[in-house]
Amino acid sequence: MAIFVHYLSILLISAVIFLLLRAYRLRLLRLPPGNLGLPFVGETLQLISAYKTENPEPFIDERAKRHGSVFTTHVFGEPTVFSADPETNRFILQNEGKLFECSYPGSISNLLGKHSLLLMKGNLHKRMHSLTMSFANSSIIKDQLLVDIDRLIRLNLDSWTDRILLMEAAKKITFELAVKQLMSFDPGEWSESLRKHYVLVIEGFFTVPLPLFSATYRRAIKARREVAGALSKIVKERREEYEKGERKNDMLGALLGGEWEEDQLSNEQIVDFMVALLVAGYETTSTIMTLAVKFLTQTPLALAQLKEEHDGIRLKKSGSEGLQWSDYKSMPFTQCVINETLRVANIISGVFRRTVTDVNIKGYTIPKGWKVFASFRAVHLDHDHFKDARTFNPWRWKNNNLGTSCSGNFYTPFGGGPRLCPGYELARVEISVFLHHLVTQFSWVPAEEDKLVFFPTTRTQKRFPINLQRRR
Numbered sequence: 302m303a304i305f306v307h308y309l310s311i312l313l314i315s316a317v318i319f320l321l322l323r324a325y326r327l328r329l330l331r332l333p334p335g336n337l338g339l340p341f342v343g344e345t346l347q348l349i350s351a352y353k354t355e356n357p358e359p360f361i362d363e364r365a366k367r368h369g370s371v372f373t374t375h376v377f378g379e380p381t382v383f384s385a386d387p388e389t390n391r392f393i394l395q396n397e398g399k400l401f402e403c404s405y406p407g408s409i410s411n412l413l414g415k416h417s418l419l420l421m422k423g424n425l426h427k428r429m430h431s432l433t434m435s436f437a438n439s440s441i442i443k444d445q446l447l448v449d450i451d452r453l454i455r456l457n458l459d460s461w462t463d464r465i466l467l468m469e470a471a472k473k474i475t476f477e478l479a480v481k482q483l484m485s486f487d488p489g490e491w492s493e494s495l496r497k498h499y500v501l502v503i504e505g506f507f508t509v510p511l512p513l514f515s516a517t518y519r520r521a522i523k524a525r526r527e528v529a530g531a532l533s534k535i536v537k538e539r540r541e542e543y544e545k546g547e548r549k550n551d552m553l554g555a556l557l558g559g560e561w562e563e564d565q566l567s568n569e570q571i572v573d574f575m576v577a578l579l580v581a582g583y584e585t586t587s588t589i590m591t592l593a594v595k596f597l598t599q600t601p602l603a604l605a606q607l608k609e610e611h612d613g614i615r616l617k618k619s620g621s622e623g624l625q626w627s628d629y630k631s632m633p634f635t636q637c638v639i640n641e642t643l644r645v646a647n648i649i650s651g652v653f654r655r656t657v658t659d660v661n662i663k664g665y666t667i668p669k670g671w672k673v674f675a676s677f678r679a680v681h682l683d684h685d686h687f688k689d690a691r692t693f694n695p696w697r698w699k700n701n702n703l704g705t706s707c708s709g710n711f712y713t714p715f716g717g718g719p720r721l722c723p724g725y726e727l728a729r730v731e732i733s734v735f736l737h738h739l740v741t742q743f744s745w746v747p748a749e750e751d752k753l754v755f756f757p758t759t760r761t762q763k764r765f766p767i768n769l770q771r772r773r
């Protein structure tokens with residue numbers, strides 16, 4: 302007993318010394334100014350209550366006004382430096398893997414799996430990132446993917462009734478597209494059952510990752526196992542086919558063969574990789590599809606101009622003729638609408654990173670191990686960078702060659718640096734084709750008032766119900 306008390310006191314004294322030294326070191330560093338709020342909770346409650354409304358901007362606006370565009374706060378259990386500054390955001394993105402590394406909450410990392418691209422680091426990340434890029438680049442989309450994007454979107458719209466929840470309908474589309482691109486499956490019972498499990502996995506992203514306390518998290522873990530089981534079966538079958546010399550021209554084919562032949566990825570690695578790709582492209586693209594329609598509905602002039610652009614393309618085609626790459630390239634106003642939707646309501650409002658060493662930025666030091674949040678949204682909605690920044694105005698992109706590029710410090714809806722979204726062109730094509738078929742086949746009105754909120758993710762509260770009418 303005496304020994305136990307002795308050890309306990311040594312432990313306590315060491316912990317106190319460690320905390321004092323750390324506090325002393327932090328006082329010596331010039332941290333970005335800010336307020337850490339209450340013990341433990343910090344400013345988390347203020348952040349959540351702001352992001353649960355249609356106008357979350359005051360959370361960052363007020364702090365940026367008081368402390369400057371790089372400030373310290375304390376959210377989700379730890380001190381975090383927020384950046385609403387384009388140069389700092391660029392610095393953070395470009396120094397991924399050197400001064401910073403990606404950092405997801407425990408719930409998301411556990412559910413994604415350790416081999417997911419989103420969590421990978423170092424050389425393997427570089428190789429897998431460039432493989433993903435090469436599979437979703439313009440020439441692959443043009444030569445292989447576009448035909449299925451067009452066909453599957455049309456198939457979905459053909460089944461629409463006179464009232465739908467647009468958010469749900471768009472999610473179904475993007476999931477089916479992802480499954481097709483990854484493993485060449487057409488929609489059916491298998492993909493629909495996979496999607497149902499998927500929805501549960503994603504719900505688990507926004508819970509406390511403690512199975513004992515959260516039924517949602519327990520359900521998510523179970524659903525993750527189901528998804529992994531279903532995908533493992535496919536990977537195993539496809540590997541056997543591959544070994545017999547059968548080749549398929551899809552993402553799974555690329556993961557099984559090609560440059561990986563010498564240095565094979567295990568089935569578990571491939572499954573984790575696919576789980577993450579399905580997550581990355583599914584929720585993001587479908588949200589932008591829905592929000593583009595929401596903003597167009599609220600901006601009749603823009604909707605009229607979009608219709609004109611797409612009716613013009615349809616007029617040159619016979620009845621059900623599919624869209625070609627040249628059609629996609631002749632949708633300038635559609636690109637303005639997509640840019641503007643991504644600017645005012647991107648589902649990825651910014652990215653979290655963790656410092657791997659003390660980092661000096663703008664005369665301040667961010668200590669090693671601290672979280673940083675590069676807020677894209679704060680820059681996109683800053684009046685200094687965009688005129689009337691908080692108004693949806695697709696015409697602002699008319700003469701802007703940022704239209705299809707992902708570069709520039711001010712406009713980064715797809716991130717940047719080594720983790721630049723590999724699906725940025727694919728997402729644009731999917732949204733453009735979706736808008737084409739929607740506006741040429743239907744007119745619609747909102748079925749109910751619906752509110753845009755930003756926590757736990759960007760979405761409309763009622764999944765955007767609309768009443769549809771087929772156009773003649």
Ligand code: HEM
Pocket residue numbers: 403418419420430433437577578581582583585586589647648649652713714715716717719720721722723724725727728
């Ligand atoms: C409108 C739709 C989309 C938006 C707004 C979007 C946005 C983003 C952003 C901001 C990042 C960077 C995350 C970071 O730096 O930590 C990212 C990463 C990623 N995106 Fe997208 N994305 C979209 C669609 C897609 C699609 C269709 C795919 C499918 C190929 C995809 C695959 C990925 C992957 C795999 C990553 C992780 C890259 C890495 O960590 O190396 N995304 N996305």
